[in-house]
Amino acid sequence: MNQIIETIMNHRSIRKFSDKPLTNDQIKTIVESAHRASSSSNVMAYSIIGVSDQEVKDKLHAISGHDHVKTNGHLLIFCADLHRIEQLDEVERSEAFQENLESTEQFIVGTIDAALAAQNAAVAAESLGLGICYLGSLRNDIEAFNDVLKAPSHVVPLFGLAIGHPREIPDIKPRMPLQAIYHENEYIPFEKQKHYIQEYDQTMKDYYESRNSNNKQETWTEQINQKYQKPTRMDVGPFVKSKNLNKR
Amino acid sequence: MNQIIETIMNHRSIRKFSDKPLTNDQIKTIVESAHRASSSSNVMAYSIIGVSDQEVKDKLHAISGHDHVKTNGHLLIFCADLHRIEQLDEVERSEAFQENLESTEQFIVGTIDAALAAQNAAVAAESLGLGICYLGSLRNDIEAFNDVLKAPSHVVPLFGLAIGHPREIPDIKPRMPLQAIYHENEYIPFEKQKHYIQEYDQTMKDYYESRNSNNKQETWTEQINQKYQKPTRMDVGPFVKSKNLNKR
Known part of the structure; x- marks a missing residue:
């Protein structure tokens, strides 16, 4: 088993971090790793927002409810992003252009691009001896999540990745066979x-x-059974459409 | 730079493979790596279909048009999968249950779960000296893509990952700053x-x-500009809805 497979197999989510910030070198390595992941047709339909400002972390913590959103070494937010393309000066704003941008296909592209980048970041962070935890809980109030980060039209903040120095190492959770x-x-x-x-x-x-x-x-x-018996995050669908994505 | 960062930084998509099949050990390592990725609330809303049958590869090649779909060492298909949950005997089939399953939120969960698993597989494969290429082109005809794999309701095949022994090593493509x-x-x-x-x-x-x-x-x-001037894969949105996903 090589070091990479070992790191991957050794993954467990860390939910208690010290407040020791990552060094600039660590952040650079992690974000550059994210940036090297494959991207559909080289469109790069994603953005990463790195959160170091404690005030921003605290606002996001109020949405997620998890302590590791406010106490960590660094926090990355991954967004599906078609805004960059929508704003390009030199493109022809045809009907087809708009239809494509607003399609489910392109929302899938942005979501996958963001997730591939995130998993590279996660593996890179773990290879540096850091712990990580994904944060879907930021979608508990996706409108507020968006507002904190000032994400414009055609951008949907999808999830966070808390990174830091672990204060505990839980067992590896068994997976479905x-x-x-x-x-x-x-x-x-x-x-x-x-x-x-x-x-x-x-x-x-x-x-x-x-x-x-x-x-x-x-x-x-x-x-x-318990998880699915209460309608949860039913505002995500309408929110994404309000961003002019996933509309058709 | 550790071995993991080095592997990640060294990524380039490989589009020409030999037809030498991966060994069972290689497939096992790669798929187990995928399986160790984080999954939202441990729901594991994804499935992987490994394609070794040349007839199936040929059918998928007819959809994608890319040679590396038929000539590779192994081909993995990643699906968003809420079918497993939908079919559980012991869950209460309430209105809320159905609403959740059919929500955009849960489709996002399935898509992200699938992509995180895929990127672990990609990094693991590259760590073994193999090459990889993602295949969104299988969505050129998502209905046919689905039919070849016999995916049931609440399952959407999203993309492929061709893996194999590289016959050429292209330059690393520059990324957006x-x-x-x-x-x-x-x-x-x-x-x-x-x-x-x-x-x-x-x-x-x-x-x-x-x-x-x-x-x-x-x-x-x-x-x-060129890419977005022709409506592309506009059937993906209606197809996903026909699978009872991403409906609200």
């Missing part, structure tokens, strides 16, 4: 995934029971 | 990004002129 996730040559019917999901339910129950902190009795299926 | 992509504490107004885009236009023109193969005279802005 690979046999349910990885299919060969065609999609495996659900009936054939079922067995592995049941196996995972037992694994997660055992894992939660044996955990040192925050132990509980819950299967994965029970967690999913 | 980081100053346009990376913002601090709030979104940089376009007016302040403009200078870097002009700089990049010149860089890309020089790069294309100096290239050994396929050299041309074109700025990034000209490429973008």
Whole structure:
């Protein structure tokens, strides 16, 4: 196993950081790593907003509710960004141009571009001995999330990546057996995934029971059921459309 | 610079592979790396379909048009997948449950989960000395792409990742200056990004002129203008909705 595979396999989300800021060199290395990820047709339909200002972190913390949004070494926000293209002086503002920008296809492109860059940043940070945690919780109030960062039309802030010096190293969380996730040559019917999901339910129950902190009795299926029984972030769809993205 | 940063910085897309298949060990390492990426609330709203069957590759090649879809060492397809959750026996099929599954929020979750996993796979493959290329071109006909893989409701095949033994190592393509992509504490107004885009236009023109193969005279802005003047993949939006995703 080489160092890279080892780093990847060793991933766990870190939710307690010291407040020691990353050095400029560390930030540079992480952001340049993000920047080297593949981008669909070299469009680079994403932006990264690095948050070092404690006031901005505190505002974002009020949205997310997680302590690691305000206490970390650095915070990166990843956005789908078609604004840069929309604003170019030299493009012809045809009907087709507008239709493309506002399509679901281009919103997918921006979302994937942002996520590929983010995962490079995550792996790079972990390779430097730092911890990371993704923050979808910033979408708890996507309008406020957007306003804090002053993102214009055709930009959707998607998620954060908190980076820092870990104050604790939790266990690696077990994943769904690979046999349910990885299919060969065609999609495996659900009936054939079922067995592995049941196996995972037992694994997660055992894992939660044996955990040192925050132990509980819950299967994965029970967690999913609970999570999906309350309409959550239903304003994200209309918000994205208000940004003139994902409209058709 | 550690090995991981070096691998990430050294990335270039490979579009010519030998037909030597990856070993089972290589596939296992790459797919397990994908599987270790973060997943929103541990929902794992994605699936990976590994394509080794030449007939399936040929069908996908007919959609994408790129030779590296049929000639590679292995081909991975990444899907946003809410089907697994939708099918669970033990969940309560409430109105809220359905609303959540069909929301833009959950489609974003599935797309990001898939992309994070993919980028881990890409970095892992490159760390093993293999080359990779992302394939958004499979969305040229998303209905056909889906049908080849027999993906059910609540699953959207998003893109491919061709992996293999490189038959050529192209130059690293210059990226937009980081100053346009990376913002601090709030979104940089376009007016302040403009200078870097002009700089990049010149860089890309020089790069294309100096290239050994396929050299041309074109700025990034000209490429973008050309790309967006024809409505492209406008069926992706309706297709995703037909899968009962991204509906509200």
